[in-house]
Amino acid sequence: MKHFRHELTLETPTRVAFVNLTxxxxxxxxxxxxREGLCLVNAxxxxxxVFINDDERGLHRDFERWLxxxxxxxxxxxxxxxxxxxxxxxxxxxxxxGREVVVAVTAGxxxxxxxxxxxxxxxxxQRRKRVLVKIIGE
Numbered sequence: 001m002k003h004f005r006h007e008l009t010l011e012t013p014t015r016v017a018f019v020n021l022t023x024x025x026x027x028x029x030x031x032x033x034x035r036e037g038l039c040l041v042n043a044x045x046x047x048x049x050v051f052i053n054d055d056e057r058g059l060h061r062d063f064e065r066w067l068x069x070x071x072x073x074x075x076x077x078x079x080x081x082x083x084x085x086x087x088x089x090x091x092x093x094x095x096x097x098g099r100e101v102v103v104a105v106t107a108g109x110x111x112x113x114x115x116x117x118x119x120x121x122x123x124x125x126q127r128r129k130r131v132l133v134k135i136i137g138e
Contacts, residue, residue: 004032004135007044012125016067018060019120021050021131025103026110028133035108037137041118042100044130047090049097049121052112063121067093090123097121105137 006028078088104111
């Protein structure tokens with residue numbers, strides 16, 4: 001069995017952002033030479049997320065609004081913010097949206113359903129963060 005590891009580095013200009021990682025993950029898959037297996041993509045920070053959904057701007061705005069309503073940014077509301085940080089909402093949003101995705105690799109391609117794409121969700125941005133791409137298979 002072969003394995004391939006690649007890190008993506010992101011720095012969003014805004015505190016909250018959604019970035020389509022699919023082209024970078026597909027490029028990593030090509031470099032890996034793996035034709036059949038699994039591809040793991042995970043956020044390596046506890047205030048960011050990786051998830052699969054549609055690449056549609058209205059939906060991304062809906063995610064941002066929905067998450068802000070569920071878990072508003074509020075320095076005084078959350079216990080975690082009393083430790084000297086102000087990103088408790090980002091940790092909770094990550095919990096909702098998830099840490100990682102695993103996609104099957106078939107015939108050297110990501111085996112997606114219709115409209116599926118891999119996204120990075122940033123909830124405490126404006127600094128460098130990493131995403132791991134790990135591919136295993138033959």
